[in-house]
Amino acid sequence: MxxxxxxxxxxxxxxxxxxxxxxxxxxxxxxxxxxxxxxxxxxxxxxxxxxxxxxxxxxxxxxxxxxxxxxxxxxxxxxxxxxxxxxxxxxxxxxxxxxxxxxxxxxxxxxxxxxxxxxxxxxxxxxxxxxxxxxxxxxxxxxxxxxxxxxxxxxxxxxxxxxxxxxxxxxxxxxxxxxxxxxxxxxxxxxxxxxxxxxFMRVTLPEMPIMEFPTGAFYTTNGKIFERLLWKMQSSGNGVFITRKSVQEFKPKFPVFWSTMVASGMLDENVVAVSPTDIGILIDRIRRYLEKGHSLVVLDGFEYLVLENGFESALKFLLSLKDSVISGGGTLVVLLEPRALSKKQLRIIQREFEEFKF
Missing domain, CATH: 1.20.1070 (Rhopdopsin 7-helix transmembrane proteins)
Structure with a gap:
């Protein structure tokens, strides 16, 4: 039996x-x-x-x-x-x-x-x-x-x-x-x-849609635009944030992937720590959120990913992320620090991404 x-x-x-x-x-x-x-x-x-x-x-x-x-x-x-x-x-x-x-x-x-x-x-x-x-x-x-x-x-x-x-x-x-x-x-x-x-595990759903951003992949070097994007995600509960900085004190209402070496796994209801060398696993996870209605993906700390993985691997991740977001009808915005990249590296990114206007 x-x-x-x-x-x-x-x-x-x-x-x-x-x-x-x-x-x-x-x-x-x-x-x-x-x-x-x-x-x-x-x-x-x-x-x-x-x-x-x-x-x-x-x-x-x-x-x-x-x-x-x-x-x-x-x-x-x-x-x-x-x-x-x-x-x-x-x-x-x-x-x-x-x-x-x-x-x-x-x-x-x-x-x-x-x-x-x-x-x-x-x-x-x-x-x-x-x-x-x-x-x-x-x-x-x-x-x-x-x-x-x-x-x-x-x-x-x-x-x-x-x-x-x-x-x-x-x-x-x-x-x-x-x-x-x-x-x-x-x-x-x-x-x-x-x-x-x-x-049957649920994925965090957006509280409301964000209508004013066009579908596509963009970059910005403007910190004020970046702060406004975060405010928009917090007020709408809509968006996915990949960052080098800790946001545990921020209490985000949207999913956050914290790229860090000091922690791993889920730290809070909406915060998951991911090693910068394991960023490839994020593509499927972000796709899930897009399928559930999230429409904005913001990446901060691309330079840190370059430091840990090399420019080619980091760029490959970025382009895969771009394809996933665009195919899901979303908007990807990457915050760049031009001084941390060579002119050649910056030109490659600018070829693939438009400058974001808000």
Whole structure:
């Protein structure tokens, strides 16, 4: 009975994950829902579950099947995590995915051809899945989900479940195995509760529209215009602000992403701290706010992003942000400090952005 309940929980988590992907079209959520579906298939390949539904496959076929599914799920989880980190295009990330896929599948093939026991066949894939689960749980908790919200139960449950999988080679034939299986069911229950909240998590809606700004991408070097933009966002509750400066004392009524090295994650209802080297993850988040009606995006501290990432990477982020804002029908305004940029760098930006008039 516990096995069937476990299967139902996995199906529900998969359904909720797929629903969130369908509503928000997040690339990482697409891969995460695929990984959870593979997890459902892994449950269906367990002998106890198959027996409950009247199937009696050859026992020797199950271990290789479950092991290959563990490798696939682990690779999908790592890929989703790298998307959250915006590291998927880096060479080391692709090498890690290639290596884990190649060596993991090769191990299962060789162990099966050598007629090894099911314990030996799964000795590498299951701990690999455990490491992948822990990595994904950690990344989601650190980069995407506020640890103070019910939704945090989802990544916490993933992380704890991964810890159980890592112990598999040492505990599979011990009295602890049944106890750990029960704990795994508990952690999956945590995942379900967290995913239920995560799938329907609300995005801060604008209080009123801002009608006077044209759609497009602009820059300004005028601090007074910048202050007026902030006042406009505060009075309307409409806008997204990316800044180098702390705004916790300001109590913004609009979403703020604070680019800093001294904090991480959600600091207040509308304030999220993001490392300047992780700015790529902001694109999807800002797109969500635009989809919910926010129409103004203001970036302050571009020079700091250049300092931490180099001009080419910072410009690539800026152009991606521009495309996302314009495609969402919004207005992007970048505050520049000309003295912090070379003449060539400034000309490149001025080619892509019009000067803002307010």
């Amino acid at each position: 516990l096995e069937i309940l476990n299967l139902i929980v996995r199906l529900l988590v998969w359904g909720l994950a797929t629903y969130r992907w369908w509503k928000r079209r997040e690339d990482f959520m697409f891969l995460l829902s695929l990984a959870i579906w593979v997890d459902v298939l892994a449950a269906l390949s367990k002998r106890a579950v198959l027996a409950d539904i009247g199937l009696k496959p050859k026992t020797t076929a199950l271990a290789p099947l479950m092991s290959i599914l563990a490798i696939i799920e682990g690779v999908l989880l790592i890929t989703a995590s790298l998307l959250v980190l915006d590291r998927i295009k880096e060479l080391w990330s692709q090498f890690a995915l290639l290596t884990s896929t190649t060596l993991g599948s090769l191990y299962v093939l060789m162990a099966t051809l050598l007629s090894e026991s099911s314990k030996v066949i799964s000795a590498v894939p299951v701990p690999f899945l455990g490491i992948s689960l822990m990595f994904t749980g950690y990344i989601l908790l650190r980069k995407d989900i506020d640890s103070k919200k019910v939704a945090a139960l989802f990544p916490i449950g993933i992380f704890l479940l991964g810890g159980i999988n890592i112990t598999y080679p040492l505990t599979v034939d011990t009295p602890l195995a049944r106890c750990l299986y029960g704990m795994g069911a508990l952690f999956r229950g945590m995942m379900l509760i967290g995913m239920l909240n995560y799938a």
